[in-house]
Amino acid sequence: MPSHVSHLYCPRCALTYDHRQVQNLCSCGAPLLVDYDLKAIACGVTKAMVAHRPATMWRYREFLPVEEPENIVSLEEGLTPLYSVTQIGEPWGLPDLWLKDDGANPTGSFKARGASCGISRARELGVHTVALPTAGNAGGAWACYGARAGLRVHVAMPQDAPLSNQLECGMYGAELTLVDGLISDAGRLIAQGIQEHGWYDAATLKEPYRIEGKKTLGLEIAEQLGWKMPDAIIYPCGGGVGVIGIWLALQQLRTMGWVEGGLPRLIIAQAEGCAPLVKAFHEGKEVSEFWAGAETFSSGLRVPKALGDFLVLRAIRETGGTAIAIADAMAAQMMSLLARTTGIFAAPEGAATLAAARLLAQQGFLQPQDRVVVINTGTALKYPEAIQEALRQR
Amino acid sequence: MPSHVSHLYCPRCALTYDHRQVQNLCSCGAPLLVDYDLKAIACGVTKAMVAHRPATMWRYREFLPVEEPENIVSLEEGLTPLYSVTQIGEPWGLPDLWLKDDGANPTGSFKARGASCGISRARELGVHTVALPTAGNAGGAWACYGARAGLRVHVAMPQDAPLSNQLECGMYGAELTLVDGLISDAGRLIAQGIQEHGWYDAATLKEPYRIEGKKTLGLEIAEQLGWKMPDAIIYPCGGGVGVIGIWLALQQLRTMGWVEGGLPRLIIAQAEGCAPLVKAFHEGKEVSEFWAGAETFSSGLRVPKALGDFLVLRAIRETGGTAIAIADAMAAQMMSLLARTTGIFAAPEGAATLAAARLLAQQGFLQPQDRVVVINTGTALKYPEAIQEALRQR
Numbered sequence: 001m002p003s004h005v006s007h008l009y010c011p012r013c014a015l016t017y018d019h020r021q022v023q024n025l026c027s028c029g030a031p032l033l034v035d036y037d038l039k040a041i042a043c044g045v046t047k048a049m050v051a052h053r054p055a056t057m058w059r060y061r062e063f064l065p066v067e068e069p070e071n072i073v074s075l076e077e078g079l080t081p082l083y084s085v086t087q088i089g090e091p092w093g094l095p096d097l098w099l100k101d102d103g104a105n106p107t108g109s110f111k112a113r114g115a116s117c118g119i120s121r122a123r124e125l126g127v128h129t130v131a132l133p134t135a136g137n138a139g140g141a142w143a144c145y146g147a148r149a150g151l152r153v154h155v156a157m158p159q160d161a162p163l164s165n166q167l168e169c170g171m172y173g174a175e176l177t178l179v180d181g182l183i184s185d186a187g188r189l190i191a192q193g194i195q196e197h198g199w200y201d202a203a204t205l206k207e208p209y210r211i212e213g214k215k216t217l218g219l220e221i222a223e224q225l226g227w228k229m230p231d232a233i234i235y236p237c238g239g240g241v242g243v244i245g246i247w248l249a250l251q252q253l254r255t256m257g258w259v260e261g262g263l264p265r266l267i268i269a270q271a272e273g274c275a276p277l278v279k280a281f282h283e284g285k286e287v288s289e290f291w292a293g294a295e296t297f298s299s300g301l302r303v304p305k306a307l308g309d310f311l312v313l314r315a316i317r318e319t320g321g322t323a324i325a326i327a328d329a330m331a332a333q334m335m336s337l338l339a340r341t342t343g344i345f346a347a348p349e350g351a352a353t354l355a356a357a358r359l360l361a362q363q364g365f366l367q368p369q370d371r372v373v374v375i376n377t378g379t380a381l382k383y384p385e386a387i388q389e390a391l392r393q394r
Numbered sequence: 395m396p397s398h399v400s401h402l403y404c405p406r407c408a409l410t411y412d413h414r415q416v417q418n419l420c421s422c423g424a425p426l427l428v429d430y431d432l433k434a435i436a437c438g439v440t441k442a443m444v445a446h447r448p449a450t451m452w453r454y455r456e457f458l459p460v461e462e463p464e465n466i467v468s469l470e471e472g473l474t475p476l477y478s479v480t481q482i483g484e485p486w487g488l489p490d491l492w493l494k495d496d497g498a499n500p501t502g503s504f505k506a507r508g509a510s511c512g513i514s515r516a517r518e519l520g521v522h523t524v525a526l527p528t529a530g531n532a533g534g535a536w537a538c539y540g541a542r543a544g545l546r547v548h549v550a551m552p553q554d555a556p557l558s559n560q561l562e563c564g565m566y567g568a569e570l571t572l573v574d575g576l577i578s579d580a581g582r583l584i585a586q587g588i589q590e591h592g593w594y595d596a597a598t599l600k601e602p603y604r605i606e607g608k609k610t611l612g613l614e615i616a617e618q619l620g621w622k623m624p625d626a627i628i629y630p631c632g633g634g635v636g637v638i639g640i641w642l643a644l645q646q647l648r649t650m651g652w653v654e655g656g657l658p659r660l661i662i663a664q665a666e667g668c669a670p671l672v673k674a675f676h677e678g679k680e681v682s683e684f685w686a687g688a689e690t691f692s693s694g695l696r697v698p699k700a701l702g703d704f705l706v707l708r709a710i711r712e713t714g715g716t717a718i719a720i721a722d723a724m725a726a727q728m729m730s731l732l733a734r735t736t737g738i739f740a741a742p743e744g745a746a747t748l749a750a751a752r753l754l755a756q757q758g759f760l761q762p763q764d765r766v767v768v769i770n771t772g773t774a775l776k777y778p779e780a781i782q783e784a785l786r787q788r
Contacts, residue, residue: 147735148737336565339567340566343566381773
């Protein structure tokens with residue numbers, strides 16, 4: 001290393017920015033993304049080299065933005081299991097069904113990827129205090145990696161976010177504020193603190209590096225499937241950083257010639273009680289509208305308006321994907337089915353992607369020959385309330 | 395494969411048994427252990443071969459009792475991180491302090507190792523229904539792996555075992571009975587069910603294969619330290635299977651010449667409110683007495699009498715180790731310290747081993763030049779009650 005980052009760019013207005021300085025949003029208000037010198041990456045690393053590195057997301061370090069290895073803040077996140085779940089998919093006409101279990105990460109959720117990368121880069125840029133609003137899991141993850149890095153962390157989350165997320169923040173020594181409202185209300189509070197105290201804004205997509213960590217989800221799926229693209233990936237969409245990250249990762253791999261086949265159809269699952277992107281997608285809109293009265297037991301899906309909505313919608317449309325809303329009751333059923341038949345203990349967000357697979361197979365959108373990967377974003381251990389709901393429904 | 399198991403033997407009376415049949419205790423009432431043809435293992439596998447295998451405990455399959463690979467029931471357990479925690483040990487005069495984080499396992503605890511091996515072998519032997527009493531985590535793990543294998547699982551646990559463990563059993567479809575009492579009372583109930591229904595007895599050390607899974611903890615520590623023995627290992631001791639397993643594993647590695655140095659001092663930490671093995675050790679006894687009124691927030695340490703007590707005491711004494719009781723308040727402090735300084739989210743049982751390290755350094759039993767490994771057996775996510783205790787003590 002040094003990293004192969006060339007610059008930051010705005011995916012809306014195309015302005016570019018210097019990655020060697022702290023940057024947040026583009027002057028046009030859109031998130032900034034990271035661009036890499038892919039030729040330099042291809043010169044420095046091969047698939048075989050990656051295969052022999054330790055089983056963490058940092059095996060893809062050339063695709064990540066950290067300059068100096070000593071700045072990496074890691075708890076061995078990533079390289080989570082990709083399970084064949086053909087026993088579940090077969091009766092639905094989807095025998096080639098796979099589940100990526102990101103609940104196996106530190107902090108029990110996929111948010112560890114973004115926090116590991118985001119905190120590493122924040123430290124590298126000399127940041128001392130980060131602040132973010134969260135629906136729950138990101139707060140726990142940033143508090144964790146912040147503690148490991150010795151940074152101060154301010155978190156605001158809904159007062160009815162899972163107790164597990166609140167306790168994580170407390171144990172990691174983060175400053176936690178509980179808000180009578182949603183992540184959007186928490187966001188207003190954090191923005192005020194940033195204005196007053198000059199904290200580093202680590203809200204979803206308001207700094208450019210969390211998404212780079214999430215990108216490793218896409219890199220891993222490609223490697224774990226022998227560098228062959230699947231036909232579809234179903235992602236549970238709150239803020240949408242993961243699906244945008246997967247989209248960017250697979251494009252980079254294709255440009256480099258590391259992976260066979262075209263991009264998979266990218267599909268998002270939301271909750272019926274909070275489905276702004278599903279609505280926007282089916283109405284043909286380029287951005288989503290604020291979803292009033294958001295309510296679902298999948299706390300991570302309670303995001304009424306995502307800053308990166310236009311990118312999520314673009315990712316879905318450009319890959320021929322779709323968007324689907326899942327009832328909580330159906331997600332709860334899938335949590336039970338998955339546990340009882342495979343031993344996988346999925347968060348309700350992840351379980352919703354299984355429900356989506358079944359519905360899309362019924363509708364013919366997914367076909368028996370399709371290789372479909374669904375993404376579980378967390379462990380059910382963080383959701384005792386959702387488990388109790390699932391057990392009531394038996 | 396086939397496995398390199400030669401036979402089962404009784405470590406008390408030396409009787410031997412055929413491993414190709416279902417076996418439980420020796421006729422003398424002691425647990426049976428597994429013996430291997432170590433020469434055959436050494437012929438078939440090298441350290442370099444192991445290093446290139448996937449990062450799960452099944453990379454040590456030659457040291458494990460399963461005959462046919464298709465019988466392995468796995469969720470990618472094992473190969474958990476071994477963290478340097480010098481920042482914690484340094485002020486105590488223990489700069490070479492390490493923490494093995496077994497909370498990174500499926501089901502969030504080290505019990506996944508024993509369940510993966512035990513369920514695999516039970517399936518291989520044609521068992522359909524397993525039954526076990528548990529302090530909590532073993533119930534969740536056996537329910538999980540049982541579900542994955544398609545076996546029926548009966549679990550009995552104290553009614554005040556952590557809610558997380560009760561919910562796991564429910565979600566995995568195990569038959570759960572809550573008992574007004576301790577694991578010993580749950581044990582009586584399960585023994586009755588076994589008598590009546592002919593279930594397979596999977597209680598701690600009542601079948602010979604759970605301990606083989608736990609053995610991989612020792613194999614991993616050796617590999618992760620570059621095949622050099624540490625000077626001491628501190629283990630939080632409930633039933634004691636892990637520490638016996640580590641002892642057996644390191645002996646096997648030494649016999650094979652795979653590892654440099656003598657056996658580490660094996661040290662156990664128990665809770666002040668339930669310390670039968672600490673008492674027996676310091677009184678010079680060969681077995682422990684039933685500990686009346688066991689009480690600690692470390693649910694995994696609420697084991698008033700361990701079937702393998704004589705083996706634990708032998709392991710400690712033969713290696714020059716010791717045994718120490720830790721107050722819950724001190725374990726709670728260590729949970730906080732660990733989270734805030736390293737990002738590691740340890741169960742109270744694991745945190746107790748850190749407290750033990752500090753006390754033993756103060757007493758001079760551990761010295762600054764010692765390489766000391768403490769074992770965290772679970773994730774704090776399963777212990778919201780203990781976290782709340784830790785937060786109250788700030």
